[in-house]
Amino acid sequence: LKKSGAKDLGVLISQTPAAVAGLFTRNRVQAAPVLLCRERVRGGIARAVLVNSGNANCCTGDAGMQTARGTTAVLAAELGVPSEQVLPASTGVIGVPLPADPIEAAVPKLVQKVCPEGLQEFAEAIMTTDTVPKVAGRRGRVGGRNFGITGVAKGAGMIRPDLATMLCFICTDVAAESGALQAVLSATVRRSLNRITIDGDTSTNDTVLALANGLSGVELQQPQTRDVFQRLLGELLDDLARRLISDAEGATKLFEVIVQGAASEDEALQVARTVADSSLVKTAVFGEDANWGRVLAAAGRSGVPLDPRRIDLYFGDVMMVRDGQGCGPEAEAQTTAILRRPAFRLTIDLHMGTETASVLTCDLSLDYVRINADYRS
Amino acid sequence: LKKSGAKDLGVLISQTPAAVAGLFTRNRVQAAPVLLCRERVRGGIARAVLVNSGNANCCTGDAGMQTARGTTAVLAAELGVPSEQVLPASTGVIGVPLPADPIEAAVPKLVQKVCPEGLQEFAEAIMTTDTVPKVAGRRGRVGGRNFGITGVAKGAGMIRPDLATMLCFICTDVAAESGALQAVLSATVRRSLNRITIDGDTSTNDTVLALANGLSGVELQQPQTRDVFQRLLGELLDDLARRLISDAEGATKLFEVIVQGAASEDEALQVARTVADSSLVKTAVFGEDANWGRVLAAAGRSGVPLDPRRIDLYFGDVMMVRDGQGCGPEAEAQTTAILRRPAFRLTIDLHMGTETASVLTCDLSLDYVRINADYRS
Numbered sequence: 167l168k169k170s171g172a173k174d175l176g177v178l179i180s181q182t183p184a185a186v187a188g189l190f191t192r193n194r195v196q197a198a199p200v201l202l203c204r205e206r207v208r209g210g211i212a213r214a215v216l217v218n219s220g221n222a223n224c225c226t227g228d229a230g231m232q233t234a235r236g237t238t239a240v241l242a243a244e245l246g247v248p249s250e251q252v253l254p255a256s257t258g259v260i261g262v263p264l265p266a267d268p269i270e271a272a273v274p275k276l277v278q279k280v281c282p283e284g285l286q287e288f289a290e291a292i293m294t295t296d297t298v299p300k301v302a303g304r305r306g307r308v309g310g311r312n313f314g315i316t317g318v319a320k321g322a323g324m325i326r327p328d329l330a331t332m333l334c335f336i337c338t339d340v341a342a343e344s345g346a347l348q349a350v351l352s353a354t355v356r357r358s359l360n361r362i363t364i365d366g367d368t369s370t371n372d373t374v375l376a377l378a379n380g381l382s383g384v385e386l387q388q389p390q391t392r393d394v395f396q397r398l399l400g401e402l403l404d405d406l407a408r409r410l411i412s413d414a415e416g417a418t419k420l421f422e423v424i425v426q427g428a429a430s431e432d433e434a435l436q437v438a439r440t441v442a443d444s445s446l447v448k449t450a451v452f453g454e455d456a457n458w459g460r461v462l463a464a465a466g467r468s469g470v471p472l473d474p475r476r477i478d479l480y481f482g483d484v485m486m487v488r489d490g491q492g493c494g495p496e497a498e499a500q501t502t503a504i505l506r507r508p509a510f511r512l513t514i515d516l517h518m519g520t521e522t523a524s525v526l527t528c529d530l531s532l533d534y535v536r537i538n539a540d541y542r543s
Numbered sequence: 544l545k546k547s548g549a550k551d552l553g554v555l556i557s558q559t560p561a562a563v564a565g566l567f568t569r570n571r572v573q574a575a576p577v578l579l580c581r582e583r584v585r586g587g588i589a590r591a592v593l594v595n596s597g598n599a600n601c602c603t604g605d606a607g608m609q610t611a612r613g614t615t616a617v618l619a620a621e622l623g624v625p626s627e628q629v630l631p632a633s634t635g636v637i638g639v640p641l642p643a644d645p646i647e648a649a650v651p652k653l654v655q656k657v658c659p660e661g662l663q664e665f666a667e668a669i670m671t672t673d674t675v676p677k678v679a680g681r682r683g684r685v686g687g688r689n690f691g692i693t694g695v696a697k698g699a700g701m702i703r704p705d706l707a708t709m710l711c712f713i714c715t716d717v718a719a720e721s722g723a724l725q726a727v728l729s730a731t732v733r734r735s736l737n738r739i740t741i742d743g744d745t746s747t748n749d750t751v752l753a754l755a756n757g758l759s760g761v762e763l764q765q766p767q768t769r770d771v772f773q774r775l776l777g778e779l780l781d782d783l784a785r786r787l788i789s790d791a792e793g794a795t796k797l798f799e800v801i802v803q804g805a806a807s808e809d810e811a812l813q814v815a816r817t818v819a820d821s822s823l824v825k826t827a828v829f830g831e832d833a834n835w836g837r838v839l840a841a842a843g844r845s846g847v848p849l850d851p852r853r854i855d856l857y858f859g860d861v862m863m864v865r866d867g868q869g870c871g872p873e874a875e876a877q878t879t880a881i882l883r884r885p886a887f888r889l890t891i892d893l894h895m896g897t898e899t900a901s902v903l904t905c906d907l908s909l910d911y912v913r914i915n916a917d918y919r920s
Contacts (some may be wrong), residue, residue, distance in 0.1 A: 194844070194850075195839045195851040195867075196843075224840075225868055260835075260836020260837065262869075323823070324840065365822040365823060367821055367823045368840070370839075449915035452912065453915070455916065455917075458637075458638060459599070459637020459638040460744075462602055462637065463744065467570045467571070468571075470571075474572040474602070487602070490602055491603065530912060532912050534822075534912075535826050535908065535909050535912055538823055538826035539827070540830055
């Protein structure tokens, strides 16, 4: 599928039927595999996931849906499981027909190669403009039993997840009802993958799947397990979210926009998102320019009622703005030093209340434009 | 005020007391001159406008307000008119104190130089990253009397007007009540300057002022005059809007996003704005890449309920997408030819209703990033 000849097909297989939970893009334009996967996740059980990169299978009409059904049917037959338990996912260019033949021909060979050590190769096979594979894991112990959670994600552009990020797969040997798994997944994604943005563009193919096959004997329904599992899954998703932003198209800096002192979490998030998506803030960060006026201008247009005369702004631990006015040349020199770092925090205190939210993002660089002006050529 | 030594101060003077109307940014962070100008426009009468570039006088606290008051008082004294009839406007970097002394020293010299032919120089004096001055005019005739409308605007970045654009000054010799002038100005700006975007960032200094001094003897209160005046003012503002986008920071292409077949004008506008502000659409246009999937993906995340299977998409007159699917290689070749043009239309038909709206915008280029990474250095 990829002209470059790079890896572009991967399968995830669970040894036993796994409880499954999923989150999907809220973009109104949704790829065929998203539509089919959403339908199948409702069944609550999954055995395998079939993922291709290099083609999103989106805006491809009935033919695209047939390809999603046909290719997953071939994998299901190979594994001897019902088609409804095989979940499709695709990522890549939109609007190009996805050919079924090369995928169907490759599936038997892929199944033969499947092994626990293959996860790194799987993570490579689902990359598009990503430059590094993204894998994270956590191990937990509850009631004398060990369990594990492993996650794989991809995505470097068209990233402002709205329920999920580009593609993310979570596997665990915990035993779970799919409803309980869904609840934990939703709660953790809301504050991790849903709090990042690269370019403000929500993908048509965003998919997060979690498969829990129970082999550890650890039961999610135990309250103690649930607490430990949710905390570890949250950490794992934060880890993947940070890897996604670190590998953002063209990015040279990673920064977290933290809004505190807001009247509500929603308002804090709205201000944080507006600042994180501002082209002017992102280009100033790329230029290592302590142009704090752009941060205040973005906050001001967020739609949140705020009082500019009460805003404080910090770059790292340096207070650059107090009560809406700059703190002078010394603060600016210190801020410029912070901006030279590869990662930093930008904290906005609205002094309107006690709520907080943060969004993780990156700068807008010359390479972002180069990558996206040339993407299909 | 400008390190480069370029022109940075201008005055507009009306021969007689003029009715005045104004529109200002809806950004919650507003510059001192915006706050003062808004207050003075309520008085309904203006004699002069004092504008500086190179410094926005924004986030400058009480000192910034004193500078706005002080500098306009010097101009008022020079002209022998009340301070309340002199309107301030500023544009440039945010958060740097605006020095009053050089402005107050320059005002008497500027007043001596004022002449009808000076408009071009005024247009130059208010430029920041603009590369060309923007002046437009219209002449009308009603009931045997001639009248004129002249407009000057500036702005090339931080442009997504939300009631107004960066700075825009309209002068006419029509006689008008300020309330009637405000109504016509609001109606025409809503569909011209409020329908453009360069980078989605609403400025803290957006100001549109219209001054009507009545010297033509043509009365706006006559219904016939009102129709002619509103049509001509609409044309003039469209003209200025197009000049603003043509001179957008780093832009190589101008394109109009037209959304038709929407259930409401608001929904049409929401889809058009989302597509026009998408970094991925804008970089594809810069790369002359017919990546229509990004247009559909942006429309899909606009929040408007739409059915992707009904969307048609045209580049110029070329149908590239029918019922949500691409029209094939021949259409793509024709679309690529359209994208090589310096200006084109992108028409999205949602087939959900009969309402239409459009937004004028530009591509996101390497030079946009270069300009904004280096703006203050």
